[in-house]
Amino acid sequence: MRQASPKPEGLRERNRREKHEHITNVSIRLFLENGYDATTLAEIAYSSGISRRHLFNYFDSKDEILFSHLREYYEMIAESIARGSPGEPAMEVVRKAILSNLARFDAERTLAIAKIMKNNTALQSKNRANEINLEKAILRGLSTLWPDRESHDRLLFASILSSGAIRFATHIWLRDENEMKLADCVADAFDRMMFEIQCTQ
Amino acid sequence: MRQASPKPEGLRERNRREKHEHITNVSIRLFLENGYDATTLAEIAYSSGISRRHLFNYFDSKDEILFSHLREYYEMIAESIARGSPGEPAMEVVRKAILSNLARFDAERTLAIAKIMKNNTALQSKNRANEINLEKAILRGLSTLWPDRESHDRLLFASILSSGAIRFATHIWLRDENEMKLADCVADAFDRMMFEIQCTQ
DNA sequence: GGCCATTAGTGCACAGAGTGCAGTTTAATT
């Protein structure tokens, strides 16, 4: 182990992270006020106090402003899965990883983004496209835990089912807003699937 | 019943369909030759013998050129599911609908498009986003078959699982190109899921 | 402190996707 992982985080790194956060917040506010399509990158840049050109040093695209915060969350999931117990069924490992990382899930921001996506089918599609990254992260984690090549298809299958369960849970959670806690929705969705599936490992 | 459904298909309608097909073929050829990103709509229009502006009377966007042919296929699936037997488990109805419509699935075009998407992650994402339409179509079909509101969540769950199985099947089929028939891949994927799932209906 | 490499940040010009609009041509209907 080389120097563990704390990393002192330099001033520059911190500034960057904070500005990244700032731009995201400004953007979400503008999206909520005027709609996603009607908000141009020029406006976002102006309201954030930077040049339009410089936006692309923080986000690769307009969509990324909404979805990039999920990237590190997905990465955490992958790592958490990789640290799971190989004796358990794959789905159970994923379930535990999701539930144990739920505290780090930014529910408030997700709710705001869901509001922005409402009535914008193009954005919903992009959101869906982004979910492929969750599935890939799950698969990556599972493949680390069970590196043998012959189990790859089984793990792919498990990652598809898992991300399906998560999507189902999120859907219920967003629909019955505030009626259920996200953790319960996720637990229910996995329960439902685990109950119906005889996970033969 | 008013006039049934045969519809004589007027000359105009037919011309439109043929031109639609023609543009698609031209585009796929260009995409294969020069890549998706490097092929502009202006080139496609020129090679198709129409104006760039007029392309948008056939396709809403560049992506649509690749994905629109799936639209009517998905619609067939939905109708086929809606005609299923309500006594069977939902997953079984979907499985039968997929398998019985497989002859109408344009495998050749799908292979070409898969080739185009290879090494283009943005396009893969868009492809993934498009799959939400299959899931919606499945859910639509199932909801027609079981219109009672209280089973909606169960049907949503089934549509997520089904489209997951289809995606798994397609993945295997594309990976082991020509090694297995698509029908077998689909059957296997559903078998696998139906075997592992105790479909309690 | 002063030098230096790196990173933050700007401005400009450009390409390509997609839209609105005003207009012309073509084809089906009566």
Next chain:
DNA sequence: AATTAAACTGCACTCTGTGCACTAATGGCC
């Protein structure tokens, strides 16, 4: 033949995203 709707074109425009050349700020190092 006249009418009407659809096919089709051209133009000007907006917005996203990129390449490039450039300046400003910052951290490390002597």
